[in-house]
Amino acid sequence: MKSADFLVELWVEDMPVAVQLEAEFKLKEAVENLFEREKISGKFKKAFSTPRRLAVLFENVSRDIEEQKTAIKGPPDKISFDSEGKPSKVLEGFLSKYSADCADIRVRETDKGNYVFLEKTVPPRSSEQVIRENIALALEGIKFSKTMRWGAHSFPRPVRNILVMFGKKALKLDCFGIPGSKTSRAFMGENIKIESPALYEKNLKSSRILADRKTRRDFFEEQLKDALKAPLYSNPSAELTEETAGICEYPRVLTGSFDEKFLELPHEFLKVTLEFHQKCFAVYDKKGMVNQFIFVVDGVSDNAREVRDNYERCVTARFEDTKFFWENDRKKKLVEYYDDLKHVNYMGKFSTLYEKAERIIRDSGELAKIYCPNETGEVRKTAKLLYCDIVTQTVGEFPGLHGMAGQYLLWGEAEDPVRAREESSSLRDAVTLEGLNNVSAVCGLAERLNTLKSFFFAGMIPSTSKDPYGLRRAADGAVRILAETEGVDFKLPEICALVFDDVPERIKEELYVFLKERFKLYLIKEGIPADVANMTETKFDIPKEARSLSRAISEARGKQEEAFSRIAEAAKRIRNILKQAEKLKIEPAAVNKELLAEAEEKKLFDIASSLRSEIESYMNEKKYKQALMSLVTVKEPLDLFFEKILVMDRDESLRDNRLGLLRDIDRLLSSFGRFDTLNALASDGGAERMLE
Amino acid sequence: MKTLQDIIKTLSDYWGDKGCVVAQPYDVEKGAGTFNPMTFLKLFDKGPWRTAYVEPARRPQDGRYGDNPFRLYKHLQFQVILKPAPADSRLLYLKSLSRIGIDVKKHDIRFLEDNWESPSLGAWGRGWEVRCDGLEITQFTYFQQAGGIELEDVPVELTYGLERIAMFLQKKKSVYDIDWSETVKYGTLRKEEERQFSVYYFEKASVEGLRKVCDFYLGELEMLLENKLPLPAYDCLLNFSHIFNVIDARGGIDHTTRADMIKQMRGYANRIALMYKEMREQS
Numbered sequence: 001m002k003s004a005d006f007l008v009e010l011w012v013e014d015m016p017v018a019v020q021l022e023a024e025f026k027l028k029e030a031v032e033n034l035f036e037r038e039k040i041s042g043k044f045k046k047a048f049s050t051p052r053r054l055a056v057l058f059e060n061v062s063r064d065i066e067e068q069k070t071a072i073k074g075p076p077d078k079i080s081f082d083s084e085g086k087p088s089k090v091l092e093g094f095l096s097k098y099s100a101d102c103a104d105i106r107v108r109e110t111d112k113g114n115y116v117f118l119e120k121t122v123p124p125r126s127s128e129q130v131i132r133e134n135i136a137l138a139l140e141g142i143k144f145s146k147t148m149r150w151g152a153h154s155f156p157r158p159v160r161n162i163l164v165m166f167g168k169k170a171l172k173l174d175c176f177g178i179p180g181s182k183t184s185r186a187f188m189g190e191n192i193k194i195e196s197p198a199l200y201e202k203n204l205k206s207s208r209i210l211a212d213r214k215t216r217r218d219f220f221e222e223q224l225k226d227a228l229k230a231p232l233y234s235n236p237s238a239e240l241t242e243e244t245a246g247i248c249e250y251p252r253v254l255t256g257s258f259d260e261k262f263l264e265l266p267h268e269f270l271k272v273t274l275e276f277h278q279k280c281f282a283v284y285d286k287k288g289m290v291n292q293f294i295f296v297v298d299g300v301s302d303n304a305r306e307v308r309d310n311y312e313r314c315v316t317a318r319f320e321d322t323k324f325f326w327e328n329d330r331k332k333k334l335v336e337y338y339d340d341l342k343h344v345n346y347m348g349k350f351s352t353l354y355e356k357a358e359r360i361i362r363d364s365g366e367l368a369k370i371y372c373p374n375e376t377g378e379v380r381k382t383a384k385l386l387y388c389d390i391v392t393q394t395v396g397e398f399p400g401l402h403g404m405a406g407q408y409l410l411w412g413e414a415e416d417p418v419r420a421r422e423e424s425s426s427l428r429d430a431v432t433l434e435g436l437n438n439v440s441a442v443c444g445l446a447e448r449l450n451t452l453k454s455f456f457f458a459g460m461i462p463s464t465s466k467d468p469y470g471l472r473r474a475a476d477g478a479v480r481i482l483a484e485t486e487g488v489d490f491k492l493p494e495i496c497a498l499v500f501d502d503v504p505e506r507i508k509e510e511l512y513v514f515l516k517e518r519f520k521l522y523l524i525k526e527g528i529p530a531d532v533a534n535m536t537e538t539k540f541d542i543p544k545e546a547r548s549l550s551r552a553i554s555e556a557r558g559k560q561e562e563a564f565s566r567i568a569e570a571a572k573r574i575r576n577i578l579k580q581a582e583k584l585k586i587e588p589a590a591v592n593k594e595l596l597a598e599a600e601e602k603k604l605f606d607i608a609s610s611l612r613s614e615i616e617s618y619m620n621e622k623k624y625k626q627a628l629m630s631l632v633t634v635k636e637p638l639d640l641f642f643e644k645i646l647v648m649d650r651d652e653s654l655r656d657n658r659l660g661l662l663r664d665i666d667r668l669l670s671s672f673g674r675f676d677t678l679n680a681l682a683s684d685g686g687a688e689r690m691l692e
Numbered sequence: 693m694k695t696l697q698d699i700i701k702t703l704s705d706y707w708g709d710k711g712c713v714v715a716q717p718y719d720v721e722k723g724a725g726t727f728n729p730m731t732f733l734k735l736f737d738k739g740p741w742r743t744a745y746v747e748p749a750r751r752p753q754d755g756r757y758g759d760n761p762f763r764l765y766k767h768l769q770f771q772v773i774l775k776p777a778p779a780d781s782r783l784l785y786l787k788s789l790s791r792i793g794i795d796v797k798k799h800d801i802r803f804l805e806d807n808w809e810s811p812s813l814g815a816w817g818r819g820w821e822v823r824c825d826g827l828e829i830t831q832f833t834y835f836q837q838a839g840g841i842e843l844e845d846v847p848v849e850l851t852y853g854l855e856r857i858a859m860f861l862q863k864k865k866s867v868y869d870i871d872w873s874e875t876v877k878y879g880t881l882r883k884e885e886e887r888q889f890s891v892y893y894f895e896k897a898s899v900e901g902l903r904k905v906c907d908f909y910l911g912e913l914e915m916l917l918e919n920k921l922p923l924p925a926y927d928c929l930l931n932f933s934h935i936f937n938v939i940d941a942r943g944g945i946d947h948t949t950r951a952d953m954i955k956q957m958r959g960y961a962n963r964i965a966l967m968y969k970e971m972r973e974q975s
Contacts, residue, residue: 013782014803014820051803148818150777150834150846157818158834160779177779188796189783247804278826279804295826297800307800310825313865317762324760343899343942345949391943396753 003062004167006031006042007197008135009055010176011161011185016051017246019146019156024049026142028056034138039065040127048201048211050249053184055211057197061127061166068122072098077107077114091116128166135164136175151177161185168196187249187299208299209249220245220296223253227294234281234294244279248298256280256312260291262319265326266408272398273322278315325393334409337388344391347454356450357387363499364446370498371488372438382427383443385410403431433477441485448478449499449511456511457503475518482543483522492516492541516540523550529679532557536673545622552624553672556632563635564678570638571675574662577647581659588659595657600644604637608665619671631672638665694793696768696858696872700746702792703770703852707744710784712772715745720927721934724749725771725851726810729926732961734773735838735847736969741775746854750934752941755890758883761866765889766882768854775847777834785832785850789824793861800825808833808849812933812957814840814965817849829856839965840958899944902935909935913960922967929960 008031015023028047035042035058042061048054074080080091087095087102095101100118108117140153150158159176163184170182184192184204192207194200201211210216220241228234236244245251262270267289271282274293281294295311341354361383368379389395389406407428414420429440430447451474455461462471482490492515500508519540523533528550535553539546557564581588596602611630618627647662649655669675694702708714718728725747726732734741747769755765774781786796803820808831810816819833831851835843855878858870868879909932916925936953939945945953 014805016805019805148834148836148846151779158779160782187801188786189780247802280826297825298802299800303798306798307825310799310827310860314826316865321756321760321763324756340943343944345945347949 002064003042003060005045005165005197006058006061006131007055007163007165007194007200008139009048009053009161009163009184009194009200010139010155010159011053011163012155012159013157014051014247015049015157017242020049020051020054020246022144023054023156024056026144027054027139030138030142031056031058031135034131034134035061038127038130038134039068040130046212049213050209050211050216051247052187052249053209053211055163055200057200063127065125065127065130067124068120070118070120070122072118073110074105074116074118076112077116080107080116094118128169128171131164131166132171132173135171136173139175153177160189163194165194165197211249213246216248216251217245220248220251220253223251224294227253227255228283231285232283232290232292233285234283236275236281240275240279240281244281244296248296250299252297252299252304254295254297254304254308254311255283255292256295256308256315257292258312258315258319262323263289263291265319265323266404268404269322269326269394269398269401270319272401273318274315276398276400277318278311280311280315322394322397325397329389329392329394329405329409330412333413334385334388334406337391338384340391341387347458351454353387353390356454357384360386360443360446360450363450364443366498367442367446367495368438370494371442371490375438375442378423378426378439379442382423382430382439383446385427386430386443386447403428406431433480436481436485438485438488441481441488445478445481445490445495446499448474448481449495452478452511452514453500453503453507456507456514461510461514472518475515476522478515479519479522479543483519483547485544489542489544492543519543519546523547528554531677531679534677535675537677538670538673548622549624549672552628556625556628557678560632563632565680566635566639567631567669568675568678569680570635570642571666571669571678572680573642574666574669575676577662578659578666580648586656586659588663589653589656591660591664592657595653596661597654598645600637600640601658601661604634604641604665605661607634607637608661608668612664612668615668615671628672631668634665634668693871694858694861695874696854696870696878699792699854699858699861700770703788704744706788706791707742707772710742710774712742712744712774715743717745717747720930721750722747722930723751723933723937724810725769726813726815726849727930727933728771729923731771731773731849732813732815732838733923733926733965733968735775735835735843736841736965737972740845741847742773744770744772747771750937752889752893752938755886755893755941757890758868758879758886761868764855764867764882764886765893766886770850770852770854772850772852773847774850776845777848781834781848782832785822785830792857794824794857803832806831811954813838813961814958815961819849824860827856827860829853829860840962841965841969893938893941897938897942899939899942902939903944906932906935906939910956917960917963917967920967920971922964922971925960926964926968929957929964932960933957 008027010027024047028044032044040061042058045057045059047056074094075090080088082088094116098118100120104118104120106117106119107114144156147154147156153159153176155176159178161184162175162178162180163182164171164173164180165182171180173180182194184194186192186207186209192203194203204211210219270289274280274282278295283290283292283294293315297307338357339354341357342352344353345351346353346356361380364383365376365380368376372379385406389402389409392405392409394405395402407424410424410427411420425435426437426439429435429437430443433440433444452471455469455471460469482492492512496508496512500511516537520533520537524530532550532554536546536550539549578588591605593605596605611634614630615627618624618630645658647655647658649658704714715730718730722728725745728745728747730743730745734743748766749769750766752765754763756763778784786801789796802823804823806819806821808817808819815835815838817833817835819831821828822830822832829852831849833849835847835849837843855867855870858864859867862871864870868877868883870878872878872881909928912928913925913932916928936957940950
């Protein structure tokens with residue numbers, strides 16, 4: 001037989017899903033690299049990973065490696081030898097680089113003269129031997145993003161068994177200090193004999209191990225479907241599903257139940273408890289959560305009842321805990337927690353959350369006076385409650401419930417349930433930003449800006465790679481509020497002046513710049529092209545308008561790319577000319593119609609004058625689309641102007657008049673931002689030629 | 693049925709047979725068995741080391757007034773250190789479960805990623821929390837670093853949660869129903885203690901006074917390190933760490949302050965470990 005299948009398997013201590021995926025990929029890559037380097041022909045068939053094993057299978061691996069001839073071009077003949085015909089320094093350097101000696105070199109003629117060539121012939125070899133001699137080094141040398149050490153070795157997790165098979169034969173080698181064999185292992189280290197590489201998957205399956213990731217996932221999904229008959233459903237996150245099914249070699253889905261009394265707790269709390277601690281899935285029907293849960297076990301089957309009882313006991317214990325926290329928390333009204341904030345240090349010993357909360361109440365009150373004066377009372381009330389749930393035990397245990405816990409406490413203690421529902425959702429939204437009304441927006445904004453302020457003041461400014469205090473997230477929340485709150489046009493400078501009034505000017509400026517940077521990223525994440533976001537940057541002071549304008553520009557440009565490209569180019573040109581004039585200390589004149597000599601400049605002047613008021617009124621009405629449609633009509637006269645007119649005319653009055661016209665155009669364009677920073681089409685030249 | 697003391701005896705015998713020094717708890721309050729010098733300091737000695745012991749772990753925040761069937765401010769850990777970790781560490785562990793009566797084949801035994809870290813000891817390791825039918829029963833860790841020092845002989849640390857295991861084996865719904873011995877329940881010995889300490893930790897502890905005690909221990913730590921006395925310095929660090937936990941349970945520490953104080957503790961753990969190691973190497 002000329003070829004055979006090749007299989008290598010590493011049996012390791014449990015790896016989480018992310019590690020499995022990385023290791024599977026790198027194992028495949030390591031074997032492929034080895035084969036390529038050693039000229040072993042073979043076809044990659046499949047890679048496997050489970051929590052406890054990594055394997056890779058290759059087909060049609062040739063048993064023999066053909067003779068290899070290589071010729072490496074060295075230095076020219078004339079500098080390779082000294083006058084006595086001995087190797088020169090140059091040649092010696094070349095030889096030592098390839099650890100060769102003079103016996104391996106030949107001088108050959110090329111079209112550029114005679115050169116020294118290093119010629120080597122590697123005789124035919126056996127793949128089996130080459131693999132046996134090299135595979136251990138290849139596997140031990142794989143680089144991972146995270147590893148650990150044990151004994152003299154390192155790998156993401158300890159390797160405890162090695163299987164290397166070429167055809168039906170095990171390769172005798174030592175890898176990670178373990179002799180290779182054709183025996184795989186089960187959970188307790190029981191031997192599993194692998195008959196041949198091709199039968200690997202099948203042999204493992206008879207020991208209840210599904211080596212293939214997709215098979216495992218399908219098997220899991222199928223059982224999940226069976227366990228949840230309509231109207232029951234569950235909506236675990238993709239991460240949770242992956243995490244639960246991915247850490248089993250043979251995932252089995254089971255259903256458990258819990259005492260209905262726990263359903264009196266907020267269902268979000270139960271869901272978090274189930275998922276966070278127990279990696280179980282909450283189950284719902286049309287009316288809401290039911291007293292069941294889904295859990296996944298690895299392999300066990302003949303003792304399912306006892307296993308279920310045990311799982312149910314765990315879930316019950318967790319729920320008891322959640323209930324304990326919640327019942328304790330409910331002994332006080334939410335607002336009564338306010339004074340407890342005095343005991344919570346903030347940013348070191350010198351400040352408390354209470355002080356910060358006081359400041360947030362003040363700032364949100366002031367902001368409300370400007371942006372939603374009718375709701376100032378509600379805003380101040382909500383601001384006061386904002387941090388209260390932080391000191392509850394529920395939030396202490398599940399920090400992700402901050403906001404939610406406050407909401408439920410406020411709701412539960414209210415006398416007027418309808419009003420309370422609204423108030424409590426505003427409170428939650430100020431934290432989570434799930435919904436944005438005036439109250440949640442103003443409170444959420446004041447909170448985030450104060451967080452940013454205190455950290456910037458302390459010099460703890462996020463770097464590009466590190467943001468341990470979540471400041472970027474805080475800024476992004478603020479930006480979302482500024483951009484998305486309906487009916488309120490927040491003005492950034494006004495807000496900064498109000499909230500950042502007690503820090504030095506320099507820090508205020510840093511904060512302002514940071515917020516604008518985050519807003520630009522926000523636009524880009526929303527799908528606004530980067531150059532458009534650069535263009536509208538001069539408009540960022542009113543983020544909401546900048547957002548609409550950016551959207552309108554992206555959309556309009558999408559339809560008329562060529563026109564926008566030409567206007568952008570003209571805008572750059574205008575800027576350059578005006579800059580040049582400024583350098584030469586030439587003052588553009590107010591345009592005098594009489595001095596417009598050529599038809600092209602008259603045309604541009606006429607169009608610009610009529611556009612000015614048109615665009616202005618569209619902009620005032622925030623009809624950006626229409627404004628842009630009007631603007632596009634300036635393209636042709638602009639093009640013609642630059643084609644025919646020399647701006648820097650010798651006649652100074654003509655020149656200054658033309659500069660004045662360009663300055664007017666520049667102002668007109670500036671109402672949309674900095675048009676000159678917008679990208680011109682890459683294929684511009686081509687497009688131009690085709691069109692003309 | 694195995695009582696709690698049977699379990700302790702069985703584990704002690706099992707690991708004693710594997711060459712462990714069966715040691716005693718270290719009588720200063722601490723949050724985990726790792727803090728016992730038999731683990732934390734002995735790791736810095738040259739050569740192999742194996743030990744096993746029971747350690748009460750005090751975590752004020754976990755107090756539940758004796759009301760919660762599952763959580764305790766003080767629980768018992770059974771701690772094992774094998775240095776260097778043998779290749780069959782995991783199998784030895786699984787067999788110890790069988791020895792105390794957990795049939796590994798009949799239950800859902802899982803190793804979930806949990807890379808243990810003690811920021812205050814400057815220690816971390818790769819490891820798992822071992823769950824048995826959803827119940828966390830053991831922390832299994834290959835130490836990589838302790839006291840800020842990379843460990844040469846990577847040890848394995850096993851920390852069994854004794855109450856959890858007893859509840860599991862005795863099928864109890866409440867920790868207080870565990871049979872400590874044939875005739876005495878866990879609750880008889882521990883329930884009132886849990887209540888009183890919960891009241892103390894959550895309601896009565898004098899935060900300002902305790903802050904002063906913390907400052908006092910910091911002074912002692914400096915003085916002891918200057919005098920090349922790392923062992924008593926280590927006791928001061930343990931005391932400091934426990935009081936820090938008490939203040940924390942009273943809600944007296946926010947996350948930035950916490951980070952600072954932990955950094956401070958880590959600094960001392962590091963200095964103590966280095967001094968201890970250096971003195972051992974010289975002796």
